[in-house]
Amino acid sequence: MNFLNLWILSRVAQAATSTLLCCVGAALGLRIVFRWTPGRSCEEQLVMEQQAELIASMVQVALIFEVLGLGLSVLVADHLVGAIRGAMCAFGVLASTRSGFWCLATTALTAVACVQWIVLHRLDLMTEAPLLTRRKLLWLVGVSVLAVCDLALTVGFAYELDLKVIASCCSVWVDETVLRDRAVRWVMSPVAAGGLGLGVVLPALACTLATSRWPQRTGVILTASFLSAAAPFAALPAVLVVVAPHVLETPTHLCPFCLIHSQGGYLGWPLFSAIFTGSVTGLGLGVVELHRSATGNPPPVSTMLRSLGRWSAVSWATALVCGVFPVIRYLYNSGGVSVFGEF
Amino acid sequence: MTGPVEERLRTERLTKRYGTPPRERVVVADVDLSIPAGELWVFSGPSGSGKTTLFGLLSGMITPTSGEIYLAGRSITHLRDHHRALVRRHLVSMVFQEHALVTGMTLEENVFLPLVPQGGPTEEHRGRVATLLERFSLASLADTKIDRLSAGERQRVAIIRALVMDAPLILLDEPTACLDTENVRTMLETLLVLRDEGRTILITTHDQRLTEHPAVDRVERLVDGALVEGARTVRTRS
Numbered sequence: 001m002n003f004l005n006l007w008i009l010s011r012v013a014q015a016a017t018s019t020l021l022c023c024v025g026a027a028l029g030l031r032i033v034f035r036w037t038p039g040r041s042c043e044e045q046l047v048m049e050q051q052a053e054l055i056a057s058m059v060q061v062a063l064i065f066e067v068l069g070l071g072l073s074v075l076v077a078d079h080l081v082g083a084i085r086g087a088m089c090a091f092g093v094l095a096s097t098r099s100g101f102w103c104l105a106t107t108a109l110t111a112v113a114c115v116q117w118i119v120l121h122r123l124d125l126m127t128e129a130p131l132l133t134r135r136k137l138l139w140l141v142g143v144s145v146l147a148v149c150d151l152a153l154t155v156g157f158a159y160e161l162d163l164k165v166i167a168s169c170c171s172v173w174v175d176e177t178v179l180r181d182r183a184v185r186w187v188m189s190p191v192a193a194g195g196l197g198l199g200v201v202l203p204a205l206a207c208t209l210a211t212s213r214w215p216q217r218t219g220v221i222l223t224a225s226f227l228s229a230a231a232p233f234a235a236l237p238a239v240l241v242v243v244a245p246h247v248l249e250t251p252t253h254l255c256p257f258c259l260i261h262s263q264g265g266y267l268g269w270p271l272f273s274a275i276f277t278g279s280v281t282g283l284g285l286g287v288v289e290l291h292r293s294a295t296g297n298p299p300p301v302s303t304m305l306r307s308l309g310r311w312s313a314v315s316w317a318t319a320l321v322c323g324v325f326p327v328i329r330y331l332y333n334s335g336g337v338s339v340f341g342e343f
Numbered sequence: 344m345t346g347p348v349e350e351r352l353r354t355e356r357l358t359k360r361y362g363t364p365p366r367e368r369v370v371v372a373d374v375d376l377s378i379p380a381g382e383l384w385v386f387s388g389p390s391g392s393g394k395t396t397l398f399g400l401l402s403g404m405i406t407p408t409s410g411e412i413y414l415a416g417r418s419i420t421h422l423r424d425h426h427r428a429l430v431r432r433h434l435v436s437m438v439f440q441e442h443a444l445v446t447g448m449t450l451e452e453n454v455f456l457p458l459v460p461q462g463g464p465t466e467e468h469r470g471r472v473a474t475l476l477e478r479f480s481l482a483s484l485a486d487t488k489i490d491r492l493s494a495g496e497r498q499r500v501a502i503i504r505a506l507v508m509d510a511p512l513i514l515l516d517e518p519t520a521c522l523d524t525e526n527v528r529t530m531l532e533t534l535l536v537l538r539d540e541g542r543t544i545l546i547t548t549h550d551q552r553l554t555e556h557p558a559v560d561r562v563e564r565l566v567d568g569a570l571v572e573g574a575r576t577v578r579t580r581s
Contacts, residue, residue, distance in 0.1 A: 041355070041420050043409040049421065050406070129421040 005083070007076040008158045014069050015154045019147040021062035025055045026144035029137030036134050052133045056121050059140060063114040066147060070111040070276070073104060073154070078260060085166045090257040092169035097160040103153040110146040112280055117143050119284035119308070123291060126300040132291060170255030188241045190340060197238025197323070204231045205316040208282055212309030215302040221289045221309075228282020228312055232275050238323065239271065246326040251340045271322040278315030284308045350416065351380040351512055351543040352401060357410035359396055359568075370396045372568040373410070380511065383534060383544040387554050388565035394547035395440060397565065398514050401545070402435045403427040415511065432460065436510040440517045442501040446490040450481065453489055454504045468507055475503045478529055494521040502530055506537070513537065515546045519553060527552050 002008055032048045032055075077090035077100075087093050094100030117139055124132035207224035214220060240254045247264050248255075259268030285308050292301055330339055359371040370393045378384060386394050399405035400412060403419050411420050414434055419427055436457075444453050454472055455464045464472070476482040479499040489497065498521040505513055513534070519527050527550070534544050535558050546553060554562050554576075562576040 039421070041407075041409060041411045043358075046407065046409060046420070053423070125423065128423065128426040130423070 002158050002161050002163065005080075007079045008161070011069070011072050011076045012154060012158055014065060014072055015147075015151045018062045018066040018069060019144070019151040022059060022066065022140070022144045022147045025059035025062065026137075026140045028055050029140050033134055033137050038129075038131070038134075049130055049133075052130060052137065056124070056133075056136065060118055060121055063118055063143070066114045066150075067111045069150075070107050071273075073107050074257075074260065074272075077104075078257070080161070080163075083163045084161075086168055088169040088258070089255060089261060091255055093161075094257075095168070096162065096165055097157055099153050099156045099160060103150075103157040106146070106150045106153050108276075110143070110150045111276070112283065113143045113146050115280040116283060116287050119287050120291065123288050123295065123301065123304060126298065126304060127295045128298070131295055135291070135294075170253075170258060188237055190242050190245075193237035193240070194242040197235045197242070198320075200227060200231045200234035201316055201320060204228050204278070204282060205313055205320065208278075208285070208309045208312035208316060210309075211285055212306050212313055215305035215309065218289060221285050221305065224282055224309065224312070225284075225286030225289070228279050228285070228316075231282070231316070232279045235275055235319065235323070243267075243271070243323045243326060245339050246330040249330065249339065267322055267326065271319060274315045274319035274322060278312050278319055281308050281312040281315065285312065349380040350377060350413075351382075352376065352378040352415075352545075353411075353413040354401070355411040355413075357397075357400060357412060358408050359393075359400055359405065360408045370568050371400060371407075374568075374570055376570075378543055378545070380543050381538055381541045382560040383538045383558065384546070384561045384563065385553050385559050386545065386547045386563050386565055387549060388547075390549075392565045393568035394565055395516055396568075398437070398516050398545070398547060401512075402437050402514055403431045404437075432457075434510055434512055436505040436508045436513045438501045438505045438513075438515040438518050440520070442497050444489045444497055444500060444504075447488070449486050449488055450476075450492065450500050451485045453500055454507055457504060457508050464507075471509075472503065472507055475506060475533070478533065479503060479526065495523065495526065498522055499526060499530075502533075506533065511542055513542055513544045515544070517547055517549070519548060519550045524552065531556065531558065 003012060028051065032052055035044065036048060037045055074090060077093040080093045081087045081089060084093055084096055087096065094104060117136070120132060120136050120139060124130065124136055204224065204227035207220055207227055210217070210220045211224045236256070239256055239259075244254050244256060244259060244264075245251050247259055247267055256268065256272075258264050259271065260266060261268075285305060288301065288305055288308065295301055331337075354374055354376045357371060357374040357376075358369070361368050361370060372393075374397065386397065388394055396405060400407055401414075403412070403414070403422070407420060411418055413419070414430060417430075419430055422430065445456065448456070451472070454476075455468070458464045458468060473482070476485060479502070481496065481499055481503070484492065484496065489500070492500065498518065502515070502518055505515065515534075518530065522530065531553070538544050548554065553559065557578065560578055564571040564575070
């Protein structure tokens, strides 16, 4: 019966459609990969080149929907709050089943893989001849496996979801854990978490900005890519113990999902979107750099690196603003008193 | 002592088929060509022999079923559509059998249309067009809409539009179908000047005024998509 819920149905339908298209693309791609002979002008090769273009165009659309599925899954979990007693935010909905968070994590991982595939595809389109097609089609197999896992977990989550259960929410799972556990409290102290977040996000911003300025410097590009991959993990503790308490104006309320509610001023949407965009476009820099030599390094590759670097830098700057602004606003309103009383 | 002649266009076993068996139709079959720079070739043959398709393939507008096309020494067979379009923009000018003019625009606007992606016509382009319009007796019609021109005038506009790009390869598909003898002579004089400047000019035609013209370097005959070896005419330029 859960599948008749419009929100759940929309998420399952989105995941099923994207996964089906992705798998069809991967299956057709695999048939091509084993017969692919670059440079040959026989009928079979020329037909395969056209088929590969068609498959890539179709899959690109499917993968864009797969990426949007990440936002949709958060939105669905957030909208199901009213249906589950005890759930105050998406955290309670996800925590009410065994597969909830695994599902979200897999969706996020799939979205990251999809964006990287799209970056590789755009890079391939910049080359005159289909030089990266084989790599692209092989990579698609991996993306399809992830998409299937995501679909399975999404269906499992929707099936397991008991709309009559009384769930416990973020106040029990997040707030209590962080506040009671001494080791977690030390690691998740506002100063340490904030310092770690700024310590990784600021260099990521600087390196991606440098890449948009100097797209020929391999060291800078790979550093930007590495830092962009690491930044979400470094930023999450800062969001939990610094941003959330200042936004929600409660020192013990650390839930990231409450930030996407009206009580959090919907700050979670721009904040998490910026972190996701900054990370995947930054990772894309590494993908482009690693395949640069295979493309013969035509001028459009530098243009693409510039563009990705710019997107990543703007996203990290947005994430910083979204994270720092609530803290400054709180300090301004309180006359300089921290939400934690004292550091 | 003369240096090696630059090869402008080469094809290897170029084939184009439409449809699937048993309704398959071979339009161009295993065509091997090697056309040097600075020559004027004419392709003749009956209707439906594949001349227009061959020109579509040579210009990169149609993708071959198999075979290779080298334009200025570079293979365009495996190029992606947008890259092939870029190559075509810089290396090829074409006069289409149906003229392919925009009826709502004036003669001059049509002539300058291919220059829009480059940022519009320069003074040099305007000067060249003025000369060509004068030579083809169209100067007084520069501001006239295309739909008010006669078939012969449209044919000449299409030729001028192809010549304004200054491309090294110029393809003309049945360019004399609507032209009188005087205009055919003017067109040939213009093309011969361009040929002598190093451009390669290919023409498809049924017109004996072209196939039997002594200034044409080579006449190839196409039947059922294949070149007829015995029907080839090669002329030595004096």
